[in-house]
Structure formats: structure tokens, C-alpha cells
């Protein structure tokens with residue numbers, strides 16, 4: 001006989017497919033509203049752009065058990081304290097430059113991108129920039145002429161010359177500084193940040 | 201069981217939809233070649249960083265590599281849908297002329313985008329660069345003008361398909377297909393705006409990437425697979441359709457919230473650690489179901505098929521999807537592991553096996569199905585005149601090459617996670633220390649060796665596609681349906 005058992009009925013599975021899909025889509029949409037609210041700049045997890053006027057530390061938080069960014073005392077980028085609008089404009093210039101120069105097809109940002117060059121999530125805090133006083137200048141110099149400022153650690157892999165102007169370089173540094181203040185749930189783990197003086 | 205009747209080929213001219221499909225298939229194969237060429241250059245730059253330094257840098261070669269892949273896979277899908285639409289709707293394509301014009305506009309746009317990538321490469325930090333040169337966001341680098349063009353072309357394509365089904369008849373397969381295409385096109389729009397906020401940027405970027413490859417593309421290939429099994433094996437439509445619904449339920453049931461496995465470390469809230477980890481860990485289940493489905497059906501029909509190369513590639517798809525997406529994806533999807541593997545060569549290992557195994561394979565299968573018809577419904581079962589050595593060897597070389605690259609990258613990934621991430625805490629010097637460790641460097645060499653194998657496989661496959669069936673005198677093997 002050709003009795004179709006209930007569990008292999010076409011209609012049953014069509015209905016199941018529709019209901020499961022609809023349910024999951026609704027849950028995703030609800031969560032998306034909450035997530036977008038939490039990651040809008042100016043919140044707990046993603047600070048406002050004028051955070052670039054302050055020191056940023058990456059330290060173990062004993063409640064959470066891993067490193068998270070901590071915002072410290074005032075330490076204006078390039079010596080200019082910026083209001084929120086100007087800070088946003090500078091970070092925006094940096095982000096536009098990062099996209100226009102296609103940084104993500106060599107580097108990762110927040111761990112996404114390409115694997116030919118180091119992750120930039122905490123680049124602002126990298127010990128490779130020697131110390132707090134030299135950092136800003138070294139970063140700008142490097143971005144504008146990576147060919148002659150390359151430290152390839154013996155791999156021979158140099159960043160190409162992307163025609164970055166001084167203004168764009170300032171924007172990129174602001175963007176990187178702001179990015180390092182994002183709460184990434186402890187990624188990267190065990191990072192060894194540049195030593196910074198802490199007046200707090 | 202079916203009796204194999206050997207008769208003379210009954211050639212029938214291609215239908216309008218099938219002629220459009222052939223355009224897309226040919227363009228897809230040209231782009232596949234471009235993908236491999238630029239992949240080989242990127243891989244070589246790992247070994248010899250001075251190759252094309254300041255001329256054609258890694259960011260450009262890699263962008264062309266992955267963009268060519270996205271576009272050729274989409275072309276392959278569009279071609280496949282045009283190929284099957286009339287058969288499935290049991291009527292003629294509604295707007296054949298429109299479809300042809302649409303193809304040429306899309307193809308010209310792709311060519312312009314690639315020329316700009318290669319010769320302009322980068323622009324100043326202004327919105328203008330994002331509109332005209334490239335968007336600087338992995339996989340969807342296409343400049344904004346092209347994004348809009350793509351959406352318009354996809355809408356025209358969608359109109360053509362939906363209207364054809366409306367004129368003809370609907371089926372379970374076509375219903376799922378059309379709804380899925382709406383979602384696929386809609387999701388692309390999530391990737392089309394600029395924001396300085398990198399967390400928001402990556403949040404929506406993953407909507408496009410993840411909800412494509414782990415939801416809508418999976419269901420699209422599920423539809424193509426369902427139709428393909430009916431074609432190559434004469435599988436029962438009822439069984440195949442029921443399976444398709446089960447797969448949709450499982451795939452969307454796990455894959456939609458599985459999106460959370462990309463929300464662990466980009467600034468998004470902590471609840472994604474559990475939601476993303478849990479649902480993405482379920483994603484392999486539908487992929488197992490698909491293997492069972494394909495192998496069970498093939499076995500039931502005694503692996504007797506009208507088109508051996510196509511069936512072989514369909515089975516390669518089922519296994520490739522399971523291993524590349526299911527197993528390789530699962531390996532790094534729990535947050536406890538992903539913390540150390542995120543954004544390393546692990547990811548690249550998974551990306552290669554998944555895209556090739558799940559999506560390149562099924563497009564190749566569809567092209568073999570099409571070629572059989574193009575060559576005049578000829579015999580393509582066992583006992584081809586040259587014993588089918590070309591398709592068999594190219595199948596082996598291509599799959600072996602990609603698996604070899606995947607394993608090499610996995611070893612590099614282990615090394616990198618351990619040295620750079622676990623020991624050195626992901627500093628710049630830690631990164632370069634890992635890149636120089638002995639196992640990592642060996643793995644990069646092996647990747648190129650297997651890359652060469654893949655390339656040879658592809659060239660052989662092209663040769664096979666140009667020649668298979670051209671001097672065949674026997675007709676297509678007839679398939680009798682199984683007694684139910």
C-alpha cells in the first residue's frame with residue numbers, strides 16, 4: 001500500500017518551513033533593534049567619537065574576567081581638543097579613507113577582513129609605537145610613507161604607498177583611536193598594550 | 201529498474217531561457233578563470249611580497265579574487281534559474297529579449313568595475329571614491345553606482361522568473377525559489393550605506409554575507425539540487441519536494457539566528473555569544489540532511505544516471521557543502537574557540553572549502569546538465585568514447601587541489617592562533633612572529649602547490665566542457681521512474 005506516514009507528508013513540512021522561517025525572522029528583527037541601539041556611537045559599548053580627546057586603556061575587568069577598554073583622563077589627539085561634531089567629522093574622514101584605500105583587503109578590523117597584515121582593532125594601543133609621546137607622529141609618518149617606514153619584522157611584507165595625505169592620516173589615526181575604545185567582549189585576548197601614564 | 205535504451209540523439213534547439221542561461225554560464229566560467237588567476241597572484245605575494253609591490257598590491261589582487269568569485273557564482277545561479285524555469289513552469293520565458301539586454305548591461309557593468317579596480321585601485325578619502333571606485337568592504341567592494349545597477353538587473357531577472365511561473369504553473373520548487381530570490385535581493389540592500397561607525401558597518405555587512413551564504417544561497421542551491429536530481433536521476437518529485445521543505449525549515453531555523461556567530465567581537469552585545477554559538481552549532485544538521493538526500497536518491501537509482509559528470513558534481517556539492525560549511529564551519533563557531541581563530545588562516549581555510557564545496561560545485565553540475573542539451577541530448581553516462589578521462593581527472597584535480605589548500609591553510613591557522621593569538625596576545629610583532637614560524641611558512645608553500653593543482657584541474661575542465669559529447673553518436677540514456 002502507498003499510505004504516506006504523517007511525518008513524511010508534504011503539507012506538514014511546507015507549513016513547518018513557513019512557520020519556522022517566520023518565527024526566526026521575527027526574533028532576529030527584535031534582537032536587531034536592541035543591538036543597533038546598543039552599538040550606536042555614544043552608548044556603553046561603542047563610545048561617542050569625542051572619546052578621542054581622552055586616554056584609552058585596555059585592562060582586565062575583574063567582573064568580566066577579561067580585558068575591556070577603560071576611558072581615562074583628557075589627552076587630546078594632536079593636541080587639539082575637539083567638540084563632538086568635529087570629532088565625528090575627523091573619524092568620518094578616517095573611515096572614508098580606510099574604505100577608499102581598501103585597507104580591509106590586507107588587514108582585519110574587529111577581526112574581519114584579510115589576513116595579509118596585522119589586525120587593527122587595537123592598533124592605537126600597540127606597543128610597536130614605542131611610547132605615548134612618539135605614537136601620533138610615528139603613525140602619521142608611517143601612513144604617509146609606509147614604504148620607508150616599514151617594520152616588516154623580517155617578512156619583507158611592506159604596506160604599499162596608498163597616497164594618503166596628512167589630513168587623511170590624521171583622520172585614520174582618529175578612527176583607530178576611537179575603534180580601540182569599542183567593547184569587543186575581550187577580543188583580542190591577552191593583548192599587551194603600549195604602556196601609558198595613568199593619572200586616574 | 202530502468203532499462204538503458206541506447207538510441208540516436210534527438211537534438212532539440214535550445215529554448216529562449218536556455219540560450220540566456222548559456223550566456224551567463226560562459227561569462228561565469230571566464231570570471232572563474234579570473235578568480236583563480238588573481239588567487240594565484242595573491243598566494244604568490246605571501247611568498248614573494250615584492251611581486252607587483254606598489255603596482256598591483258595584495259589588496260587589489262585579493263579584491264579581484266573574491267569579487268570575481270561572488271559574481272561568477274551569482275551568474276551561475278542566474279544562469280541555472282534561467283535554465284530550469286521553462287521546464288519547471290511548463291511554458292516559455294516571458295521576456296527573452298529583456299533578459300538578453302539585461303545580461304549585456306550586467307556584464308558590461310562588471311567589466312567596467314574590474315577595469316576600475318585594476319587601473320584606478322584606490323581613491324581619496326571622500327564619498328566620491330565609494331560611489332565610483334570601490335567601497336572597501338570585503339566581498340561587496342563594488343562601488344555604489346554598480347550596487348544600484350546590480351539591484352535593478354536583479355529586479356529585471358526576478359520579474360522574468362516570477363512572471364514566467366505566473367503564466368505557467370507553480371510547483372513546490374518554484375514557490376520556494378521565488379520567495380528565496382526576494383529575500384536574497386532584499387538582503388543585498390543592507391550593505392549599501394556609509395557609516396563612520398565600524399560596529400554598525402560590520403553588523404549590517406554580516407547581514408549580507410552571512411544571510412546570503414548560510415541562508416538564502418543554501419536554499420537556492422537546495423532548489424537547484426532538487427531539480428537536478430529529478431533531471432539526472434529521474435527522482436520522484438514528491439519525495440524531492442518534501443525534502444526541500446525539510447531543508448528550508450532546518451536551514452532557516454538554524455541559519456537566521458546563526459548570524460550571531462559573527463557578533464561575538466565586533467562591539468555587539470554579549471547575548472550573541474550564546475545565541476550565535478547555539479544556533480550556528482545547529483547549522484550542520486540541514487547539511488547532513490542534504491547529503492543523506494542526495495546519496496540516498498542516487499543509491500535508490502543504482503547510481504544510474506543520464507549525466508555522469510553532472511551527478512558526480514552534485515554529489516561533490518553535497519559532500520563539499522557538508523565538510524566545508526558544516527564541519528569546517530562548526531570547528532570554529534563556538535565563541536570559546538572563535539576567540540582565538542577569528543580572522544586567522546582558519547577563517548581562510550573554511551572560506552575556501554565552503555565556497556568551493558557548496559557553490560562552485562553545483563554551478564559546474566548545472567553547466568554539465570546544460571552542455572548535454574547543447575551537444576544534442578547525447579549520451580553522457582558510463583562508457584564515453586575516451587572513457588571520460590577529462591571530466592574524471594578534472595573532478596579529481598579540482599577537488600583534490602581545493603582540499604589540499606584547505607588543509608594547508610588549516611595548519612597555518614592552528615599555528616597562527618597559537619603563536620599570534622594565544623602566546624603573543626595579537627600585537628603587531630606577535631602577528632609577524634606567527635607569519636614567520638616554520639609551519640606557517642611551509643603551509644603557505646603547500647597552498648601554492650595545491651593552488652597549481654587546482655588551476656590545472658580548471659583548465660582541464662574547460663577543455664572537457666568545450667569537447668564533451670561533440671563526437672557522440674548515442675542518445676541520452678533514458679530514465680524510467682522507479683516503481684513507487
Ligand code: HEM
Nearest residue numbers: 113413480483525529530532533542543547551554555558
Ligand atoms: C556554504 C556555506 C558557507 C560559506 C560559503 C561560508 C563562508 C565563510 C567565509 C568566506 C567566511 C569568512 C568571512 C570573512 O572574510 O571574514 C566565513 C566565516 C565564518 N563561518 Fe562560514 N561559511 C558557510 C557556512 C558556515 C557554517 C554552516 C558555519 C557554522 C557551523 C560557519 C561558520 C563560520 C564562522 C564561525 C565564521 C567566522 C570566522 C571568523 O571569526 O573569522 N560557516 N564563512
Ligand code: HEM
Nearest residue numbers: 114115116239240242243547548551552555556560651654
Ligand atoms: C588557485 C587556487 C587559489 C589560490 C592560490 C587562492 C588564494 C587566496 C588567497 C591568497 C586569499 C587571501 C587570504 C588572505 O586574506 O590572507 C584568498 C581568499 C579567498 N579565496 Fe582563494 N584561492 C584559490 C582558489 C579559490 C577558490 C577555488 C575559491 C572558492 C570557490 C576561493 C575562495 C576564496 C575566499 C572565499 C577567500 C576569502 C577568505 C576569507 O576572507 O576568509 N579561492 N584566496
Ligand SMILES: [Fe+2]
Nearest residue numbers: 410414459461
Ligand atoms: Fe556565518
